[in-house]
Amino acid sequence: MQKHFIGGVRPGSIIAQDVYGSDGVLLIKKGSMFREQYIPRFIDAGVQEIFIEDNGNMTPETIASIRKSLNIQDVIHDKTRTHAQSQIKKTMLKFKSVTNADIQRIGQIVEDMIDQLLDKKDFVFALSQLRSVDDYTYQHSVNVGVLALIIGIDLGLEKEQLKQLGMGAILHDIGKIMVPEEIIKKPAKLTAEEFSEVKKHTEYGYEILIQTEIPEEAAKIALHHHEKFDGTGYSRGLKNTKIPLFARIVSVADVYDAMSNDRVYQRKSSPDKVYREITHQGDRHFDTQIMETFARHINIYPTGTGVILNSGHRGIVLYQNKLYPESPIIRVFLPKEKDVRRLYFDLDLSLNTKWHIIDTF
Ligand SMILES: [Fe+2]
Incomplete structure (x- = not known):
């Protein structure tokens, strides 16, 4: 146990003694995890120092060496993932247009992903440990592509359908290039007006993609990936199987990956919380069969966590x-x-x- 000034406590440290404010009110119990957002509250309550648990023999070096020895393997090759991320980045940074050449390159990447996934007997998705907030959108797009393909393979889709699904999944948020950047990157909760602006990315995405040679089924993923099974979603408020199959698949993959990662405005949830939340939302928001298929390929606590x-x-x-x-x-x-x-x-x-x-x- 060590005493630390509030400003010097690393987020994630375990608090070793109950913390009381100067008025004697309990602020936080021992055993809780320290979070950055506690700092102003502690300072307001007159707390300057707290006791935190010693991390003991667990240093960043030991963590890194264990992870290395565990030989954690991604479901797709590193090279394919990096290539996919830089391709989607290039596509999204171009001045509000997507060309047929972009679509062909993404199609080739998706074919590689499908071949690599079909090569594995038992694929369990493990999230990459380190992700930067800056490149969040691109990493998220690729992950949604991989997750959607895993579900599609398990559902027995044909290769051509898988290709359409993968392409549409990777490009599902392409419409965000038309939404003002300050709204997309706002580090706080959105106002009602801002949220209705964000919602338009589904329409924009469809309009952009339908002008390219991408199959319509793939373009519809952009339009419908925020629909919910009970009809409370957008852009059309479709219900049940009225929502196209590919969009039903991508909505599960999208929500799972978004919750599992730090975003500009929200810290990630732990894997078990994400798993529980997503399975609870299950029948209201998602197609149950798709969700169950998805759950078979997800580790609550991936190796190396x-x-x-x-x-x-x-x-x-x-x-x-x-x-x-x-x-x-x-x-x-x-x-x-x-x-x-x-x-x-x-x-x-x-x-x-x-x-x-x-x-x-
Ligand atoms: Fe979206």
């Missing part, structure tokens, strides 16, 4: 428990001062019900 346990210890996910996805096998790091001989131990959470994951980092 940093986790925080209810005991305050930190660890790294080593392996999955196929039957108990919420209880993986983890390497737990011990506090430095307690045991100099042992740096860590490995723990199967499915066999130790006393321990469970409360957050990720």
